[in-house]
Amino acid sequence: MFEKEEIPDEDYIFYRVHKNLTDNKNEILPNVFRDKGTSMSTDWERYSSAQDTQDRGKTPTDNFILKLNVGKVRSKITLQVEHDPIDDNQAHTSVLGEKDTEARIHLMRISKIILPLSFHE
Template sequence: MSFPIELIPDTDKLFYRIHTQYIDYTESDAKKKIKPGAFDPIPKPDGTEMSVDWSKYSTSIETQNRARKPERVGVVSFVVGEVRSQPTLLKVEHRPTLNQAHSIIFDVLPNANNPEIRINLRRICQWEIEI
Protein backbone atom coordinates (compact mmCIF):
# COMPACT_ATOMS: atom_id res chain seq x y z
CA MET A 1 0.00 0.00 0.00
CA SER A 2 1.41 3.39 -0.95
CA PHE A 3 0.31 6.67 0.51
CA PRO A 4 -0.22 9.82 -1.57
CA ILE A 5 2.31 12.63 -1.18
CA GLU A 6 0.71 15.70 0.34
CA LEU A 7 1.75 19.30 0.84
CA ILE A 8 2.71 20.06 4.43
CA PRO A 9 1.33 23.40 5.68
CA ASP A 10 3.58 25.84 7.51
CA THR A 11 1.47 25.67 10.65
CA ASP A 12 1.97 21.93 11.19
CA LYS A 13 4.67 20.31 13.28
CA LEU A 14 7.41 17.79 12.56
CA PHE A 15 8.54 15.34 15.25
CA TYR A 16 12.16 14.26 15.61
CA ARG A 17 13.81 11.83 18.02
CA ILE A 18 16.75 12.82 20.25
CA HIS A 19 18.83 9.99 21.68
CA THR A 20 19.97 10.21 25.30
CA GLN A 21 23.61 10.07 24.17
CA TYR A 22 23.04 13.48 22.61
CA ILE A 23 22.00 15.05 25.90
CA ASP A 24 24.48 16.96 28.04
CA TYR A 25 23.07 16.45 31.51
CA THR A 26 25.51 18.98 32.99
CA GLU A 27 23.48 21.70 31.26
CA SER A 28 20.31 22.81 33.03
CA ASP A 29 18.79 24.73 30.12
CA ALA A 30 16.32 22.53 28.23
CA LYS A 31 17.54 23.65 24.82
CA LYS A 32 21.23 23.97 25.55
CA LYS A 33 21.43 20.46 26.91
CA ILE A 34 20.79 19.11 23.40
CA LYS A 35 24.14 18.52 21.71
CA PRO A 36 24.22 19.84 18.13
CA GLY A 37 25.10 16.35 16.92
CA ALA A 38 21.53 15.30 17.70
CA PHE A 39 20.48 16.96 14.48
CA ASP A 40 22.00 14.88 11.76
CA PRO A 41 21.07 15.63 8.17
CA ILE A 42 22.32 12.64 6.17
CA PRO A 43 24.46 13.49 3.12
CA LYS A 44 22.85 12.51 -0.19
CA PRO A 45 24.12 12.98 -3.75
CA ASP A 46 21.94 16.05 -4.21
CA GLY A 47 22.10 17.52 -0.71
CA THR A 48 21.29 16.41 2.81
CA GLU A 49 18.11 15.14 4.40
CA MET A 50 16.79 14.39 7.87
CA SER A 51 13.83 12.10 8.57
CA VAL A 52 10.95 13.45 10.64
CA ASP A 53 7.30 12.57 11.29
CA TRP A 54 4.49 14.89 10.19
CA SER A 55 2.09 15.73 12.99
CA LYS A 56 -0.90 15.08 10.71
CA TYR A 57 -0.21 11.34 10.84
CA SER A 58 1.81 10.91 14.03
CA THR A 59 1.85 11.92 17.64
CA SER A 60 5.07 12.59 19.50
CA ILE A 61 4.57 9.35 21.44
CA GLU A 62 4.20 7.37 18.21
CA THR A 63 7.42 8.93 16.96
CA GLN A 64 9.15 7.91 20.17
CA ASN A 65 7.81 4.37 19.87
CA ARG A 66 9.24 3.99 16.36
CA ALA A 67 12.75 4.06 17.86
CA ARG A 68 14.55 0.76 18.38
CA LYS A 69 14.76 1.58 22.08
CA PRO A 70 12.01 4.11 22.82
CA GLU A 71 13.05 4.45 26.45
CA ARG A 72 16.32 5.97 25.31
CA VAL A 73 14.91 8.73 23.11
CA GLY A 74 13.03 11.96 23.61
CA VAL A 75 11.11 13.85 20.96
CA VAL A 76 11.35 17.47 19.83
CA SER A 77 9.17 19.27 17.32
CA PHE A 78 9.73 21.88 14.65
CA VAL A 79 7.08 24.23 13.30
CA VAL A 80 7.23 23.73 9.54
CA GLY A 81 7.08 27.45 8.78
CA GLU A 82 10.13 28.09 10.97
CA VAL A 83 12.08 25.38 9.19
CA ARG A 84 11.25 26.96 5.83
CA SER A 85 11.92 30.58 6.77
CA GLN A 86 14.99 32.66 7.68
CA PRO A 87 17.52 31.89 8.92
CA THR A 88 16.99 28.14 8.66
CA LEU A 89 15.70 28.18 5.06
CA LEU A 90 15.34 24.44 4.63
CA LYS A 91 12.84 22.54 2.55
CA VAL A 92 10.21 20.20 3.94
CA GLU A 93 8.54 17.41 1.96
CA HIS A 94 6.18 14.58 2.70
CA ARG A 95 7.91 11.27 1.77
CA PRO A 96 5.60 8.51 3.05
CA THR A 97 6.99 5.02 3.38
CA LEU A 98 5.27 2.29 5.37
CA ASN A 99 5.02 5.13 7.84
CA GLN A 100 2.52 7.61 6.40
CA ALA A 101 3.91 10.40 8.59
CA HIS A 102 7.45 10.07 7.23
CA SER A 103 8.73 13.36 5.88
CA ILE A 104 12.10 14.96 5.31
CA ILE A 105 13.80 18.22 6.08
CA PHE A 106 16.34 18.74 3.33
CA ASP A 107 18.90 21.12 1.97
CA VAL A 108 20.14 21.18 -1.60
CA LEU A 109 23.64 22.35 -0.67
CA PRO A 110 25.70 19.59 0.95
CA ASN A 111 28.09 20.78 3.63
CA ALA A 112 30.29 18.48 5.65
CA ASN A 113 28.42 17.75 8.88
CA ASN A 114 26.35 20.90 8.48
CA PRO A 115 27.27 23.02 11.50
CA GLU A 116 24.98 25.83 10.37
CA ILE A 117 21.92 23.64 9.83
CA ARG A 118 22.44 21.85 13.12
CA ILE A 119 22.72 25.08 15.11
CA ASN A 120 19.59 26.48 13.49
CA LEU A 121 17.52 23.33 14.01
CA ARG A 122 18.62 23.14 17.63
CA ARG A 123 17.54 26.73 18.11
CA ILE A 124 14.02 26.38 16.68
CA CYS A 125 13.11 22.99 18.15
CA GLN A 126 10.80 22.52 21.13
CA TRP A 127 10.67 19.57 23.49
CA GLU A 128 7.59 17.36 23.21
CA ILE A 129 8.93 14.47 25.29
CA GLU A 130 11.94 15.67 27.22
CA ILE A 131 14.63 13.29 28.39
Protein backbone atom coordinates in the same frame (compact mmCIF):
# COMPACT_ATOMS: atom_id res chain seq x y z
CA MET B 1 1.23 3.21 -0.42
CA PHE B 2 0.38 6.64 0.96
CA GLU B 3 0.00 9.77 -1.18
CA LYS B 4 2.64 12.47 -0.84
CA GLU B 5 1.10 15.72 0.45
CA GLU B 6 2.17 19.35 0.75
CA ILE B 7 2.97 20.26 4.36
CA PRO B 8 1.72 23.73 5.39
CA ASP B 9 4.17 26.09 7.09
CA GLU B 10 1.98 26.26 10.20
CA ASP B 11 2.26 22.50 10.83
CA TYR B 12 4.79 20.73 13.04
CA ILE B 13 7.17 17.80 12.73
CA PHE B 14 8.63 15.51 15.40
CA TYR B 15 12.28 14.50 15.48
CA ARG B 16 13.59 11.55 17.51
CA VAL B 17 16.97 12.02 19.21
CA HIS B 18 18.94 9.23 20.87
CA LYS B 19 20.16 9.83 24.42
CA ASN B 20 23.80 9.30 23.37
CA LEU B 21 23.60 12.63 21.51
CA THR B 22 22.81 14.68 24.61
CA ASP B 23 24.65 15.59 27.78
CA ASN B 24 22.17 13.87 30.14
CA LYS B 25 20.36 17.12 30.91
CA ASN B 26 17.69 16.98 28.21
CA GLU B 27 19.41 19.84 26.43
CA ILE B 28 19.19 20.28 22.69
CA LEU B 29 22.66 20.48 21.17
CA PRO B 30 23.42 21.34 17.52
CA ASN B 31 25.03 17.94 16.88
CA VAL B 32 21.68 16.12 17.20
CA PHE B 33 20.53 17.41 13.81
CA ARG B 34 21.94 14.95 11.30
CA ASP B 35 20.95 13.14 8.17
CA LYS B 36 20.36 9.42 7.92
CA GLY B 37 21.18 8.79 4.30
CA THR B 38 20.12 11.78 2.22
CA SER B 39 17.85 13.56 4.72
CA MET B 40 16.92 14.08 8.35
CA SER B 41 14.01 11.76 9.09
CA THR B 42 11.04 13.25 10.98
CA ASP B 43 7.30 12.63 11.42
CA TRP B 44 4.50 15.00 10.46
CA GLU B 45 2.24 15.79 13.40
CA ARG B 46 -0.84 15.40 11.17
CA TYR B 47 -0.28 11.63 11.10
CA SER B 48 1.78 10.96 14.22
CA SER B 49 1.87 11.83 17.89
CA ALA B 50 5.11 12.49 19.73
CA GLN B 51 4.60 9.14 21.48
CA ASP B 52 4.18 7.34 18.13
CA THR B 53 7.46 8.87 16.95
CA GLN B 54 9.23 7.79 20.12
CA ASP B 55 7.77 4.28 19.87
CA ARG B 56 9.27 3.82 16.39
CA GLY B 57 12.78 3.86 17.88
CA LYS B 58 14.61 0.56 18.52
CA THR B 59 14.46 1.25 22.26
CA PRO B 60 11.82 3.97 22.63
CA THR B 61 12.86 5.04 26.12
CA ASP B 62 16.38 5.78 24.84
CA ASN B 63 15.02 8.66 22.76
CA PHE B 64 13.60 12.09 23.40
CA ILE B 65 11.32 13.89 20.95
CA LEU B 66 11.69 17.39 19.57
CA LYS B 67 8.91 19.42 17.97
CA LEU B 68 9.71 21.89 15.18
CA ASN B 69 7.51 24.28 13.22
CA VAL B 70 7.72 23.55 9.49
CA GLY B 71 7.68 27.23 8.45
CA LYS B 72 10.54 28.02 10.82
CA VAL B 73 12.56 25.08 9.47
CA ARG B 74 11.94 26.32 5.92
CA SER B 75 12.92 29.88 6.89
CA LYS B 76 16.52 28.69 6.69
CA ILE B 77 17.10 29.00 2.94
CA THR B 78 19.12 25.78 2.71
CA LEU B 79 16.45 23.56 4.31
CA GLN B 80 13.33 21.99 2.79
CA VAL B 81 10.60 19.92 4.45
CA GLU B 82 8.87 17.30 2.29
CA HIS B 83 6.27 14.68 3.11
CA ASP B 84 7.94 11.38 2.29
CA PRO B 85 5.58 8.59 3.44
CA ILE B 86 6.91 5.05 3.62
CA ASP B 87 5.01 1.75 3.72
CA ASP B 88 4.72 1.54 7.51
CA ASN B 89 4.71 5.26 8.34
CA GLN B 90 2.35 7.74 6.67
CA ALA B 91 3.83 10.52 8.84
CA HIS B 92 7.39 10.11 7.56
CA THR B 93 8.84 13.44 6.46
CA SER B 94 12.29 14.41 5.19
CA VAL B 95 14.21 17.54 6.07
CA LEU B 96 16.47 18.07 3.07
CA GLY B 97 19.47 20.33 2.70
CA GLU B 98 22.92 20.72 4.16
CA LYS B 99 23.06 20.57 7.95
CA ASP B 100 26.08 22.82 8.35
CA THR B 101 26.83 24.48 11.70
CA GLU B 102 24.61 27.47 10.92
CA ALA B 103 21.66 25.24 9.95
CA ARG B 104 22.10 23.05 13.05
CA ILE B 105 22.13 26.07 15.34
CA HIS B 106 18.99 27.34 13.60
CA LEU B 107 17.25 23.99 14.17
CA MET B 108 18.40 23.92 17.79
CA ARG B 109 16.92 27.37 18.43
CA ILE B 110 13.51 26.53 16.96
CA SER B 111 13.18 23.10 18.62
CA LYS B 112 11.21 22.29 21.71
CA ILE B 113 11.56 19.10 23.73
CA ILE B 114 8.10 17.57 23.75
CA LEU B 115 8.96 14.17 25.30
CA PRO B 116 12.04 14.34 27.53
CA LEU B 117 14.24 11.47 28.62
CA SER B 118 13.78 10.05 32.08
CA PHE B 119 17.20 9.79 33.68
CA HIS B 120 17.74 7.38 36.52
CA GLU B 121 20.57 8.15 38.90
